[in-house]
Amino acid sequence: MKHFYVYFLLFSMYLSFGQVNPNQYDYFVQFNGNQLSKKVSVADVLNHPLISQYKQGKANLDLDEYIALFKWDQKATFHGSFTDSLPYYQVTIPIIGRQAFKKFIIEKEKKKLNTDLVEVSAIQDFAQYSVYTPKGEKASFAWNENYLVIFEYTKKFKTFPLTSQGYVSVTEPYQEYDEKISEQNGVINQENDEQSDVIIEEAPPRYNTSPVIDIDEYEGSHEEYKKEQADFDYRLAEKQRLYIKALFENGFTVPSSNKINATADISSWVNYSSVMSSLGSAYNAFSQFSAYNKFLPVEKNIGDMIRGIGLDLYFDNDNAKVEEVIEYSPEMAVAIQKITDRKINKNLFNYFPADKPLGYMSYHLNTKAALETFPSLTASLFQNPKLVKEDILLITDLISTIVDEQATSTLLDGDLAMFVYGTKEVEVLTKAYEYGDNYEEIETEKKIKKTIPLFSAAFTSTHPTFGDKLIQLGVRKGILIQQGEYYMIARTEEYGTIFIKKDKDVVVVTNTFDYFNGGKGSFVSETKKALKKNYMSAKLNLAELATIYKNEGKMTGVKSEKMERVANQFNDVTIESPKKLIDNKLIFGFKLSSSKSDKNIILQTLDLVQEVSK
16 A cells, blocks of 8 residues: 555656556566576576677677676566556566666766767666666666666657648547538638639548648648657656656565466466457447447457466476466356366277377367357357347347257267378379460379378267268268278379278278277377376477488488487477366466487577577
8 A cells, every 4th residue: 555655646746647557467577587597507598609699790799797787596577568548568677786787887878879978967866776768768777776677658649640730649639630620621611602713722631641731831730749749758758757766765666476477487477358458449449430349249358258368488408398378267267167178088099099100189178068158158258338138148049049059069079189190102193284286285194202191180979960971972972982981082192092981989081091009009098198187188209200301301411410400409399288277277388398408408499509500
């Protein structure tokens, strides 16, 4: 409460601009230096040959200065708002001392101006802090003994397009501008009535891109515009000065957010509702011209369903991991939990490969739960004040009538698995076109050798008749050709001939049958365990993929060598998303595994980039 009253007293004279609310951030990013510094030295990263090359040339960065100036083993933050009446951003970085940073600023100014005479008065020293705003810039640098803050209000002074009346400030109401135009048109019409022999040019339309401009009038309007902009900039700068004063004068409080994951090396969070509101403000301006805008989703309702989205990064010696965290409202979380909690049809595992493939993705959702949730979800999305209750009921009843959850969910129950095994060289028949002596087009066929990927996809469908009827329709139309218990898809020879097989509840689409083993094998056992806790699991073997490309001759010489380095550096990419939501949060994880563990993966990646860029 103390901070609230400080802000209120300081900002009351500038209420027309709005104010920063420290408890409501639209985004928050935190560099957990206390975590990451235990894993990798910032000095090692900044002094890596790939980074240190920027010490020379135009950049001319002395990285040792930055290493010595900041406390890299502490937390640094970046936060702000783009939906406040005054949008802003703030960077907060721990520093080694107040005088050290002031000296740093002065030295930078000397280099910038190429002189030993620096206008030190540009740096304002107060009892608790110092402030420096570079000339011609709006962002201010403010610091005390422990922290540097970079702060800027990002509100822009906007104008309407130039007309013969000059610039019109955004602070001038639209209707006032329209009234001016109407009054001018009225005068013109009156003069035309009284003096029909005098031709007076009609006032240009509001958004005319090529108006006829009176020079004197333009210069006067332009001067007025510059004065308004200067006044706007002054008030905004004063507002910024007062806010910085409030930050430091009674003791600086380090920004924090309970949305941030302190165990991650870098953690971030975005208020999804704010994002939707920001997008919606632009959309609403357009939607007012539509008679059907009340039947469109309300962005506030979408924002209420998803509270925020976080992104957490972890950098270890043998892997780098990114976790996307989606936080739902309690009501939405209950619905999502029902959708992700699916028991997999065991028959699907009969068409998993026995050994680990080159890449795979297995995805399992409860289709019936999703369809049952859809009507209520739609009603929430369309909770528009312009719609009466009967309209909403009509929408939900219509959807419930059209969609039979029980029947529709059995068409595709929710199990889907896709696999890539490798490649194979095959002889395929292709069509070519030539021109005869009379320039007529002649179609020819010829066989060529082509490398194709070997793949399969399997999904479950427990509908008693739909699958069989669909296959029989394909047979009657000549799209499918029966070959025993398989059906060949016509005209797919270019891809090695694609087959369809329906085995009870499972439908398989593939161009090879060499990898199935009736649900037995190490890969099947391994994947079953992963899918007990995850509704989605995927992996791509990067090392094997690089080897395949190299062996097939797609890359030769230097490119082949670079691909081999990649193959030797990284093992695979893994994606997993757990079935269970924790605190209404769904996690989507991405992990890049390294074949080496002698140094942090950040340094390994820099090593690799340096090698392949030679």
